[in-house]
Amino acid sequence: xxxxRNGEVEMLGVLFDxxxxxxxxxxxxxxxxxxxxxxxxxxxxxxxxxxxxxYRPGTTFRTWMYQIARNTRLDQxxxxxxxxxFVSEPVxxxxxxxxxxxxxxxxxxxxxxxxxxxxxxELLVLSRFQELKYDEIARLLGCEVGAAKVRVHxxxxxxxxxxxxxxxxxxxxxxxxxLGDTLPPTRRLQ
Amino acid sequence: xxxxxxxxxxxxxxxxxxxxxQSAQVEQHCEGCANCAQDVAMWKKLALLxxxxxxxxxxxxxxxxxxxxxxxxSDQSVSTSARExxxxxxxxxxxxxxxxxxxxxxxxxxxxxxLVIGVFVGSRLNNSTISHPEExxxxxxxxxxxxxxxxxxxxxxxxxxxxxxxxxxxxxxxHLDPRVQxxxxxxxxxxxxxxxxxxxxxxxxxxxxQPQIRKGVVDALQEQQSPLVQVALIxxxxxxxxxxxxxxxxxxxxxxxxxxxxxxxxxxxxxKLQ
Numbered sequence: 001x002x003x004x005r006n007g008e009v010e011m012l013g014v015l016f017d018x019x020x021x022x023x024x025x026x027x028x029x030x031x032x033x034x035x036x037x038x039x040x041x042x043x044x045x046x047x048x049x050x051x052x053x054x055y056r057p058g059t060t061f062r063t064w065m066y067q068i069a070r071n072t073r074l075d076q077x078x079x080x081x082x083x084x085x086f087v088s089e090p091v092x093x094x095x096x097x098x099x100x101x102x103x104x105x106x107x108x109x110x111x112x113x114x115x116x117x118x119x120x121x122e123l124l125v126l127s128r129f130q131e132l133k134y135d136e137i138a139r140l141l142g143c144e145v146g147a148a149k150v151r152v153h154x155x156x157x158x159x160x161x162x163x164x165x166x167x168x169x170x171x172x173x174x175x176x177x178x179l180g181d182t183l184p185p186t187r188r189l190q
Numbered sequence: 191x192x193x194x195x196x197x198x199x200x201x202x203x204x205x206x207x208x209x210x211x212q213s214a215q216v217e218q219h220c221e222g223c224a225n226c227a228q229d230v231a232m233w234k235k236l237a238l239l240x241x242x243x244x245x246x247x248x249x250x251x252x253x254x255x256x257x258x259x260x261x262x263x264s265d266q267s268v269s270t271s272a273r274e275x276x277x278x279x280x281x282x283x284x285x286x287x288x289x290x291x292x293x294x295x296x297x298x299x300x301x302x303x304x305l306v307i308g309v310f311v312g313s314r315l316n317n318s319t320i321s322h323p324e325e326x327x328x329x330x331x332x333x334x335x336x337x338x339x340x341x342x343x344x345x346x347x348x349x350x351x352x353x354x355x356x357x358x359x360x361x362x363x364x365h366l367d368p369r370v371q372x373x374x375x376x377x378x379x380x381x382x383x384x385x386x387x388x389x390x391x392x393x394x395x396x397x398x399x400q401p402q403i404r405k406g407v408v409d410a411l412q413e414q415q416s417p418l419v420q421v422a423l424i425x426x427x428x429x430x431x432x433x434x435x436x437x438x439x440x441x442x443x444x445x446x447x448x449x450x451x452x453x454x455x456x457x458x459x460x461x462k463l464q
Contacts, residue, residue, distance in 0.1 A: 009259065016252050024244040038244060042251055049259055106238040113239070127205065128236050134201060149201035153229070156204075160232040 001061045005052045015061070016045055022130055023069055029125040030073060032114055043072050063136050066126070070140065077118075112163040120155035127152045191219050196226050204233045338367045345373050350383040357389040366397050375406045379413055387419050391426060398430045408438045417449040424452070428459040436463040 003011040020041055027037035047068050048055075055064055113121055126132045126140070138148040196219045202208045203216045220227040337359055344356025357377065360370045377390040397403050404427075411423045427435040442448075443456045 009256065012256060013252075016249070020244055020248060020252070021241075024248070025242050028242045029239065034242070034245075037242075038248055038251075041244065041248065042255060045252055046255055046259075049256075102238065105235070106240075109235060109238055124236070127201075128233065129239070129241075131205070133205070133207075149198075153197060153201050156229055156232055160228055163232065163235075 001052075001055055001064075002057055004048070005055050005057075009049065012045065012049060015048070019062075019065060020045075023065070026066075026069060026125055026130055027073070029113070029129055030118075030121060032110065036076070040069075040072055040076060043076075044069050047072060060136065060139075062132070063139050066130070066132065066136075066140055070122070108166045109163060112159055112166055115162050115166075116155065116159050120151075120158060123148075123152050123155045124159060191215055193219075193223060193226055196220075196223070200226065200229060204230070334367075338370050341370055342373055345377055350386055353377065353381065353383070353386045354389050357386060357393050360393055366400075366403075371397070371403065375403075375410070378407070379410045384416050384418055387414075387416070388422055391419070391422055395426055395429075398426075404430055404432045404435070408432070408435055411438070411442055412445075417452050420449070420452045421455050424455050424459045428462050431463060433463070436460055439463070 001015060004015065023041045023044055024037050027040045028034060031037055031040075044065070048065065051068070055061070113124070116124070123137065126137055127134070132140075134148045134152070135145050137152070138145045141148060141151075143151075196216055199208055199212055199216055203213060208216070216226075216230075220230055341356050341360035344352050344359060347353050347356065357374065360366070360374055366374075371394075374390050374394055378387055378394065381387045381390065391407070394403055394407065407423055407426060411420065411427070414420045414423060424439065427439065439456050439460050443453055443460070
């Protein structure tokens with residue numbers, strides 16, 4: 001990243017190869033939308049290029065990149081909300097080779113994840129799928145490491161509750177729905 | 191270990207960031223605690239959501255973006271934003287200016303130039319002061335008369351606070367103009383406000399070396415009704431140590447219906463003056 005910062009812009013390709021898949025996964029888990037996720041990844045790398053001078057040597061590139069990724073996502077949510085939602089190709093819950101029961105479970109899990117409030121979903125995605133350490137998450141959120149651990153744990157517990165409710169076939173409580181309603185319903189995976 | 195203790199370990203356990211001993215503690219607890227076990231199970235279940243691969247076009251789009259980027263921004267500039275490029279340009283220009291001083295020869299030349307300018311300006315200023323002393327004194331006189339005019343007009347004002355200001359204006363001059371002096375005397379005798387009268391006395395007290403002022407203050411004593419001003423006048427007379435004042439104070443003491451405190455003060459002043 002230092003080379004990119006010092007003007008060797010073509011070195012950004014190395015970073016792209018290394019981080020485009022994790023970033024893409026971050027966005028697919030957050031949005032359940034492949035097309036939007038690809039756009040967001042491109043936007044993140046454009047921003048990295050644009051704001052490369054704000055990168056401070058000695059800091060973790062990954063944390064800095066996720067900071068940009070979060071902001072990009074927030075901007076996208078703000079931009080998208082007033083528009084009429086469009087239906088795009090949803091993420092397939094699991095590969096076809098999986099058993100029907102596992103596919104069903106994965107679909108429920110995805111729905112539960114999408115019903116989780118945006119900030120809690122983000123915490124779980126970062127800690128579980130992006131494998132960010134708690135100190136990195138704490139730096140991203142601007143909180144203590146202990147607080148980050150507690151928040152991840154609470155998010156996991158809330159996901160568990162939503163998942164169990166969905167498995168039982170009961171509709172989630174009004175509160176859960178209100179909190180989880182960060183995206184238009186048609187954008188959710190059915 | 192209870193659930194609370196496990197909850198502290200659990201986040202690290204889930205990420206595999208605990209020792210084997212702690213790991214065993216968590217697993218042992220989960221065998222007997224369905225609640226904590228379900229948290230762990232939920233975490234593991236998230237593995238059902240498979241990792242996604244971005245499409246191959248993604249890399250091509252990135253390449254296109256990278257190729258397009260230099261054309262929209264200057265080679266050396268910090269960002270694509272035109273304003274920032276502009277700022278960077280200005281910054282470079284500023285630094286180029288300061289670079290000029292980095293050479294010792296140029297820095298010395300600049301300091302000599304500054305010295306010459308300083309000496310020239312200083313001598314010019316000095317000359318002008320010496321060559322026009324009469325102009326300065328005329329200006330000073332004008333300023334003094336202006337102040338007196340202001341003081342006089344303010345002493346005529348309806349508002350007590352403005353008259354007070356007038357009194358303080360009049361006191362700014364070392365030598366009291368006869369007109370201002372007369373106005374202050376008038377104020378001391380006849381002003382409706384005790385505060386203004388006291389302020390006038392204060393202004394006059396600085397000019398106690400002039401006999402007519404001392405006489406005016408003694409005269410004012412006879413006409414005062416306010417005990418406060420009477421006491422202030424008596425104190426002032428005692429301070430001036432005017433030998434003529436003792437006799438006048440004795441006469442004043444005989445005034446019927448005099449406030450006892452004022453009479454006592456007059457007695458004290460007389461004893462001091464003798």
